[in-house]
Amino acid sequence: xxxxxxxxxxxxxxxxxxxxxxxxxxxxxxxxxxxxxxxxxxxxxxxxxxxxxxxxxxxxxxxxxxxxxxxxxxxxxxxxxxxxxxxxxxxxxxxxxxxxxxxxxxxxxxxxxxxxxxxxxxxxxxxxxxxxxxxxxxxxxxxxxxxxxxxxxxxxxxxxxxxxxxxxxxxxxxxxxxxxxxxxxxxxxxxxxxxxxxxxxxxxxxxxxxxxxxxxxxxxxxxxxxxxxxxxxxxxxxxxxxxxxxxxxxxxxxxxxxxxxxxxxxxxxxxxxxxxxxxxxxxx
Amino acid sequence: xxxxxxxxxxxxxxxxxxxxxxxxxxxxxxxxxxxxxxxxxxxxxxxxxxxxxxxxxxxxxxxxxxxxxxxxxxxxxxxxxxxxxxxxxxxxxxxxxxxxxxxxxxxxxxxxxxxxxxxxxxxxxxxxxxxxxxxxxxxxxxxxxxxxxxxxxxxxxxxxxxxxxxxxxxxxxxxxxxxxxxxxxxxxxxxxxxxxxxxxxxxxxxxxxxxxxxxxxxxxxxxxxxxxxxxxxxxxxxxxxxxxxxxxxxxxxxxxxxxxxxxxxxxxxxxxxxxxxxxxxxxx
Numbered sequence: 001x002x003x004x005x006x007x008x009x010x011x012x013x014x015x016x017x018x019x020x021x022x023x024x025x026x027x028x029x030x031x032x033x034x035x036x037x038x039x040x041x042x043x044x045x046x047x048x049x050x051x052x053x054x055x056x057x058x059x060x061x062x063x064x065x066x067x068x069x070x071x072x073x074x075x076x077x078x079x080x081x082x083x084x085x086x087x088x089x090x091x092x093x094x095x096x097x098x099x100x101x102x103x104x105x106x107x108x109x110x111x112x113x114x115x116x117x118x119x120x121x122x123x124x125x126x127x128x129x130x131x132x133x134x135x136x137x138x139x140x141x142x143x144x145x146x147x148x149x150x151x152x153x154x155x156x157x158x159x160x161x162x163x164x165x166x167x168x169x170x171x172x173x174x175x176x177x178x179x180x181x182x183x184x185x186x187x188x189x190x191x192x193x194x195x196x197x198x199x200x201x202x203x204x205x206x207x208x209x210x211x212x213x214x215x216x217x218x219x220x221x222x223x224x225x226x227x228x229x230x231x232x233x234x235x236x237x238x239x240x241x242x243x244x245x246x247x248x249x250x251x252x253x254x255x256x257x258x259x260x261x262x263x264x265x266x267x268x269x270x271x272x273x274x275x276x277x278x279x280x281x282x283x284x
Numbered sequence: 285x286x287x288x289x290x291x292x293x294x295x296x297x298x299x300x301x302x303x304x305x306x307x308x309x310x311x312x313x314x315x316x317x318x319x320x321x322x323x324x325x326x327x328x329x330x331x332x333x334x335x336x337x338x339x340x341x342x343x344x345x346x347x348x349x350x351x352x353x354x355x356x357x358x359x360x361x362x363x364x365x366x367x368x369x370x371x372x373x374x375x376x377x378x379x380x381x382x383x384x385x386x387x388x389x390x391x392x393x394x395x396x397x398x399x400x401x402x403x404x405x406x407x408x409x410x411x412x413x414x415x416x417x418x419x420x421x422x423x424x425x426x427x428x429x430x431x432x433x434x435x436x437x438x439x440x441x442x443x444x445x446x447x448x449x450x451x452x453x454x455x456x457x458x459x460x461x462x463x464x465x466x467x468x469x470x471x472x473x474x475x476x477x478x479x480x481x482x483x484x485x486x487x488x489x490x491x492x493x494x495x496x497x498x499x500x501x502x503x504x505x506x507x508x509x510x511x512x513x514x515x516x517x518x519x520x521x522x523x524x525x526x527x528x529x530x531x532x533x534x535x536x537x538x539x540x541x542x543x544x545x546x547x548x549x550x551x552x553x554x555x556x557x558x559x560x561x562x563x564x565x566x567x568x
Binding site for chain 1: 403404405422423425451453455460463464466467468470471472473474475476477478479480481482483486487488489490491492493494495496498499500501502503504505506507508510511512514515518521522524525527528529530531532534535536539540542544547548550551552553554555557558559561564
């Protein structure tokens, strides 16, 4: 299988490394940055590298778009005529609804775009931080469109399992965006707000345990990427933030009222939910 | 040095294991649960074990109270006359101001209580989850009182470094409680509110990445302990929650207004702060 990766940042680069580890040889990379392409070639991550997608796309059986959310549709518009007829195209974008509705009519009917979301990433950017490791055991979400062929869906599911992903699920773009607002974007908003609410001059690092470390790890956020993701998924994220704030307000009220029993009830709920989460993952 | 540990739960048990690894032999445990004492003896965590503190305290050069916050003062009141004259007593309580002010006049003048807080713990309870590992590289905070002897403070600092703690700091009980509300209690409140705001029936575990896993780990909270800690530190914790909510509201407003530049600024701030946190720890 001839595979093209468009964008060799941390995610595209990780795809290249994971494909290599899984034994795929004919992997080609496209990036607008010539230095990135040099790195990819030098590290043997790709067999060929080009700044012009038009040189790679006509030969690709599978094209993986590892671009920023706002760059996907413009890329498709610009390169629609270069995709190989009968080929499979997928992406790695973290928000789906707008992309799914914007796709209509851009690609030829014989090019099949299957929307996908690898739930893995790193706080660092660029090919130097690419790693096949981050995919191992992670979740992968597909949001099929009516136009997608079942064969292509299965091909992609099988491939990402080969790359190390463990939980592969199909859901609608709408459900994807709703749950991702909760499981991914809300935690990032919380981490940013937590560390931003620290008072300066306290030498806070001397007074932290694992909890603060864990909760603020993702505060080292890629501003360009995540501001796009947040705004692309505005309504769902506002809903997730509001739901979270209602629960935090319950805790706040119980503290203010000195209501120990209410706190214990809230904690008992969270403990049971976290245990259920661990049990559901253990089954996987 | 003859050492008594009062309470062989997960923290007291971890002290016993860490002391053993550091070569301390004369370590004795007190717990109201005979089964816990049997476990401690069977695993060689202590040289002797008693349900009655009165049998252990008179021989102890150092007594470590690993009790729930609300149990510390009652224990001291009940056992004041049993402590060895000239001995050092410390604790592992996560909130200090109220304890510090409540201590006055309870212990004989020749028994020196140095308030301490190991910033390490586990989500699980009881001696079976004790581990010397959790102390390694963790922070330890001392909140000295005017009555404490410098010699005792140094003895305790040297000892906890031997047990694996890396960052040992002295601050006032008031500062401790203020910063702990932010670095420890607020993250726990956030984790509880996050998982409690999930909607049921979504099979959420299939759609999570590391961020949700990291942020909810501490939602598996010990309800009895943490409801005590929250209420003991009520004013500081309410302040920390409110400061956090103000920052979250900034993010929310920027999303609602579609203000990408505002989001980028907030993310740039959080990234810089997290990087500074990592740099300050790397220096340690």
